[in-house]
Amino acid sequence: MTPEEVLPDALLERLRGRAADYDRKNAFFHEDLQDLAAAGYLKLFVPTSDGGLGLGLAAAAHCQRRLATAAPATALAVNMHLVWTGVAHVLQARGDTSLAFVLAEAGQGEVFAFGNSEAGNDSVLFDSRTVAVPLPGGGYSFTGTKIFTSLSPAWTRLGIFGKDPGARDGAGELVHGFITRETGGYRILDDWDTLGMRASQSNTTVLEGAEVPANRIFRKLPVGPNADPLIFAIFACFETLLAAVYTGLGERALTLGVDHAKRRTSFKNGGRSYAQDPDIRWKVAEAAMAMDNLYPQLAAVAADVDALTDHGPLWFPKLVGLKVNATETARRVVDLAIRVSGGSSYFRGSELERLYRDVLAGMFHPSDDESAHNTVANAWLGPLDN
Structure with missing residues (x-):
């Protein structure tokens, strides 16, 4: 199934329509979860033989990216269930069935x-x-x-x-x-x-x-770093699916910024659309180019996990680098979209105002910016001298 088939537009619009109310009330997304479970979304990684969709990490990441364009907080929470089922899937693809019960129980409706x-x-x-x-x-x-x-x-x-x-x-x-x-x-x-x-x-x-x-x-x-397949599977699923959520959030912010630029008009310039303003156009282009750099990175890392590609010691730098790039790019794109959209986006209840608050959570998820840079530096330069 394609992400569009798993999450049809009608379902996405229902989820999007509830997001602001959940945020305002600080309420859990019970209705979203029911809809997603009914659509089979919690069984993305579950084999078809157990009643699931039998998808891999690349397809699941694409689905999470799509879900986050409608309801980032829902997508972020569902990520945790998908991480465990994804870990079980990644291990099983590598001959490790120690978490086969996770896939079986997810197929029966359990939520991890x-x-x-x-x-x-x-x-x-x-x-x-x-x-x-x-x-x-x-x-x-x-x-x-x-x-x-x-x-x-x-x-x-x-x-x-x-x-x-x-x-x-x-x-x-x-x-x-x-x-x-x-x-x-x-x-x-x-x-x-x-x-x-x-x-x-x-x-x-x-x-x-x-x-x-x-x-x-x-x-x-x-205790301490080790090469057990579980550690790789958790990092691979956690970082990739997390990156997918923030990629979707950034994608939605860009869409909103473009829409607002087209609808806003300049009194000074006789009602001319802000889409014709050179400064606004530069900001939209900056946001679009940032997102264009992110999409292929997300797709490539997820596809390599599915293909059992052996990146050796560079796997962890690739995973943490993807997470940091996704969260930081999304934050930059939300900021540009707000600048393009004007003062209305500053008001409580606007979608961009909510995305601005949501995107800040990205800096707190592991691996954080400092840890990620240390991981990448060690991979390319070796550890610091004692």
């Missing part, structure tokens, strides 16, 4: 969320402030705080990880598993009152001894 982020943990996936305590039978009890848990009101499966500090002769071990909505030992705080991406309802989740049985523990990794 990403509970890995922690305040103050700039090691991201390579260490954890959450404590994982071994239990009899091979399970673990997790205690810690996870932030930016998108889909908080709706997830039925939450992927989490923590550190067993006593494992590996005291070096520690990172333990990955899933809890269900029915699992005890966790609380979801009602603390999502943010500048933008409000409909995502990415509340804080407090783990208070949440128990994960042995059959839900799917990885145990050493």
Whole structure:
């Protein structure tokens, strides 16, 4: 199926029509989620044999880009479900079936969320402030705080990880598993009152001894960077799908800027359209060229993941570079669109005003600007001397 078939124009317009209300009320996108589930959108990566659409990362990224043109906060939150199902798909394509149950359960309607982020943990996936305590039978009890848990009101499966500090002769071990909505030992705080991406309802989740049985523990990794396929799969899906959302946001901002430039008229120039103003035309061209540079990068990185292309040590620079380029380009394009559109875009409730707030969230997603530049510099120049 094409993205246009997965997300037909009529569905996109329904989603777009709700976005402002969700933002104004700081409300979760329940109706959007129902519509997307009914359209099979949550099963993009699920094989057709399990009732899914059987798509790859390139097609899913295109779909997320299209969804974000209508409802960026909805797209951002749905990303977390797609990251887990995408990780399962990417691993399976490489012969690793350890997360096959994720695809099977997504095919049955389960909704997955990403509970890995922690305040103050700039090691991201390579260490954890959450404590994982071994239990009899091979399970673990997790205690810690996870932030930016998108889909908080709706997830039925939450992927989490923590550190067993006593494992590996005291070096520690990172333990990955899933809890269900029915699992005890966790609380979801009602603390999502943010500048933008409000409909995502990415509340804080407090783990208070949440128990994960042995059959839900799917990885145990050493602390620190490592070459386990899970790490690549998470980075590949997280960064690529995140980039797709911000690409769609920038695409929508450019469309709005063009429309406003054509509709605005100059009193000084006898009612002439601002589309004829050289300065306005330069700004629109600048935004269009920036987006034109981004589209092929997104498509190429996603296609290479699908094709099992071996970029070796350059894979991570490519992924973090895509994320930073997408979020920074979208921010620049939104700014140009607002300059083109005039003072009306400054008023609360205008779509560009909402996009301006939403796009700022891009700088907080991993990998951040500093980390990404360090990754790319190390790949090309080698690490810093001690």
